[in-house]
Amino acid sequence: MVWGQVGTRGLDDLASRLAANDPKLQSLTILKQRRFGHDDVALLVRSMASNTHLTELYASSHPLTPAAAGLLGDMLAAPACPLRHLCAGDSSLGDEGVAALARGVGATKSLTSLDLAAKGLGPRGAAALAAALATAEPLTHLVLSSNPNLGDAGLAALCGAASTAAADAAEAGSAAAGADEGAGAGSSAPAPAAPVWAGLRRLELAGCGVTAAGVRALASSANAARLEELRLEGNALGPQGGEALAALLQAATALRSLHLRGTELGDEGGEQLAAALAGARAPSGEDQAGPSGGGGGRSLTHLDLADCRLGSKTMAALCSALESGAGSLQALVLAGNGAVGDADAAGLGAALAARQGPALQELDLSGTTVGSATLEALSSAPGLRQLGLVGCPLGPAGAAALASSLRSEGRWADLEGLSVSGTGLGMAEAGALLAALQEGSAPRLTSLEMGANPATQDDAFPGLLEGLRAARPGLAVYWRAGDDPAPVSR
Structure with missing residues (x-):
């Protein structure tokens, strides 16, 4: 490799291995130091004609012309193409390049994952993808992140809403024209069916x-009902997003994972979203949401609301939803919502203790202002396995509450991972915590993160760990980079 020289080496050696159907070459990443122009792409495509082993191709650092993208599309359309994962092109690909690639995507028999992040995609490219998705049965995972020009129009085109809206507008225009010309002028053509994602x-x-x-x-x-995972991080949905997400939860009856980090919902938007969850009971519950028994987030297991500017209103609505046994929620991320206080999260702990549905297994409260009341309440939450408290101002009172609850019989019974990094623990607080664990508290705990605390800067801290390590060799304590290996059982 020659540093500073970009694109100086072709693909001849790799193409030879692909043409020879080398069984060891199953994943290929074409680095920036390689050329990947039109002729190189053509060589790669020819070498794949009889290949049955290459399942992953990554060439995201290289610009592709629409013609080169079309060659890759032709490769995907070949009935025997083994490729399952593809990421190629850079921000210059644009709508024309995506459209050229999409023609092959629609005919694929093998591709399961397509990564088009940061490819300069807009509404026209999204419309081409929508047509491809209607016939691409194997394709289950599509990444379009970091395409800021996609926007609402692009998402509407992708899910078929744009074509429906255009048809409605055309129909309305025809009706208006017919009215001007007099009754009996004839009916308008039926609206074209919106594309439905095949896979x-x-x-x-x-x-x-x-x-x-x-x-x-x-x-x-109609495609909302097909989604199982949706990532919307970093989109400015705003307070109005709460109502829109509530409608989405009602329509997306199969949705299991929803990521909303940094979507600026605010407390009002968060409250509306949480209220929608309150209408969804676990599958075993008696409450039904229509003939299908779905909707309202019934299937949702993972909800990420980090950095959404949430507060007390959202927390109260979440508490109500969880206490009523809302849905199947197992993981909840509330990190970075600094307005969430100790009383708010304590109410959440009480709701989890009283919950009738499946247990919440993972909870991240990092960056909130929780303290002793929260820890006391959460200690009785059944089934809680992972708890994140990074950056929470626990201080002496919070640390004392944690140590005390650890020593109480039956508390933290299912906890496997605990992070208290950056929570202000001094030597006294850290010592009390480690002593409680050394006595056998939280018997299932295998991972404890304690970095960025004043205690870990003290020369005496390693001595505090000696007794814990001797008593519980299966518990890894992470307090400085590379210090501890993964837990090892005897």
Whole structure:
């Protein structure tokens, strides 16, 4: 490798291995130091004609012309193409390049994952992808993140809402023209059917310029019911996003994972979303949401609301939803919501203790202002396995509450991972925590993160760990980079 020289080496050696059907070459990443122009792409495609082993191709650092993208599309369309994962092109690919690639995507018999993050994608490219998704049965995972020009129009085009809206507008125009010309002028043509995704279940749209209007378009599409995972991180949905997401939850009856980090919902938007969860009971519950028994987030197991500017209103609504046994929620991320206080999270702990549905297994409260009341309440939450408290101002009172609850019989019975990094623990607080664990508290705990605390800067801290390590060799304590290996059982 020659540093500073980009694209100086071709693909001849790799093409030879592909043409020879080398069974060891199953994943290929074409680095920036390689050329990947039109002729190189053509060589790669020819070498894949009889290949049965290459399942992953990554060439995301290289610009592709529409013609080169079309060659890759032709490769995907070949009945015997073994490729399952593809990421190629850079931000210059644009709508024309995506459209050229999409023609092959629609005919694929093998591709399960397509990564088009940061490819300069807009509404026209999204419309081409929508047509491809209607016939691409194997394709279950599509990444479109970091395409800020996609926007609401692009999302609407992707899920078919745009074509429906255009048809409605055309129909309205025809009706108006007919009225001007007099009755009996004839009926308008039927609206074209919106494309329905054949296989897509996971959709990533982080940083795509989507607003609440785009979420509403997705909710109104028949494709919403097909989604199992949706990532919307970094889109400014705003307070109006709460209502739009509530509608989406009602329509997306199979949705299991929803990521909303940094979507600026605010406390009002968060409250609306949480209220929608309150209408969804666990599958074993008696409450039904219509003939299908779905909707309202019934299937949701993972909800990420980090950095959404949430507060007391959202927390109260979440507490009500969880206490009523809402849905199947197992993981909840509330990190970075600094307005969430100790009383708010303590109410959440009480709701979890009283919950009738499946247990919440993972909870991240990092960056909130929780303290002793929260720890006392959460200590009795059944089934809680992972708890994140990074950066929470626990101080002496919070640390004392944690140590005390650890020593109480039956508390933290299912806890496997605990992070108290950056929580202000001094030597006294850290010593009390480690002593409680050394006595056998939280018997299932295998991972404890304690970095960035004053105690860990003290020369005496390693001595505190000696007794714990001797008593519980299966418990890894992470307090400085590379210090501890993974837990090892005897």
